[in-house]
Amino acid sequence: MNAFDPRLTAARPDIAAAHLRGTVDAKAFVTPQLLRVTAPTAPLRREPVPDAPLDTEALAGEPVAVYEEREGWVWGQLLRDGYVGYLPAEALGRPSLPPDHAVTVPRTFVFPGPSIKLPPLSALPYAAEIAVAATGPAPFARLADGGFVFARHIAPLRAWRDRDFVATAERFLGVPYLWGGKTVLGIDCSGLVQVSLRAAGVNWPRDTYRQEQSPAAAPVAGGEQGHGLARGDLVYWKGHVGIMVDAERLLHANAHHMMVVIEPLIDVVERSLSRGGWPITSVKRLAFPKTAGV
Incomplete structure (x- = not known):
């Protein structure tokens, strides 16, 4: 196989991205399916086992080109920074709507209903991206794929820019x-x-x-x-x-x-x-x- 950085090139001896045909050697070339991270975070590992080294984390809303799914793991490439590796299949999916808001605080809870007294479903990290279906009931925002977040903890993507x-x-x-x-x-x-x-x-x-x-x-x-x-x-x-x-x-x-x-x-x-x-x-x-x- 030609020399390349395996962390940034979607190629293995048995499978590779279709756009790499003629550049790398592989038994099969695959057109990816586009998924997004639907869990709060998804670990990207070097091997499809939970104790393999962590190369990076993908945050909610990040797009992923998936080339293979097997035994609870997907092998794919993060489209924003190009990292290639294995992610838990359960952490990816197809949201009903594309993300339109970002989390602007270090961490915010997702509640099953519009009440802070309910046990949280999960906690979203800073910079996670989500789709909001509706604002309200105050002080919450309802997410397109279920759950409620505190509205002041998120901002529209088009307004979420801090040059500092x-x-x-x-x-x-x-x-x-x-x-x-x-x-x-x-x-x-x-x-x-x-x-x-x-x-x-x-x-x-x-x-x-x-x-x-x-x-x-x-x-x-x-x-x-x-x-x-x-x-x-x-x-x-x-x-x-x-x-x-x-x-x-x-x-x-x-x-x-x-x-x-x-x-x-x-x-x-x-x-x-x-x-x-x-x-x-x-x-x-x-x-x-x-x-x-x-």
């Missing part, structure tokens, strides 16, 4: 570090950047190396030496990323504190170098281009 993505990231302070995580139950460094930029209208890659290579962000001259830094700059190391909250302090999810913290950038640099780690490889600044959502 740093303020969004700051809402995750204290959240535990989780490799592959993207919610307040656990998040990693690149997931924090991706989710925060999603709220700003930017569909950002998932991995640090792809983020760093994105043409949507320009290098900051002298940034690797700590010069000219500003709020919102993205600081990259090999395998790590953080967000500057001002000219001196970095916000990042990290395995040293095992949570999201703000600390002086110089402390992060010195700690990395003292342990034989990598120096800063680049500092990037976004111009917030308009991107088409899916």
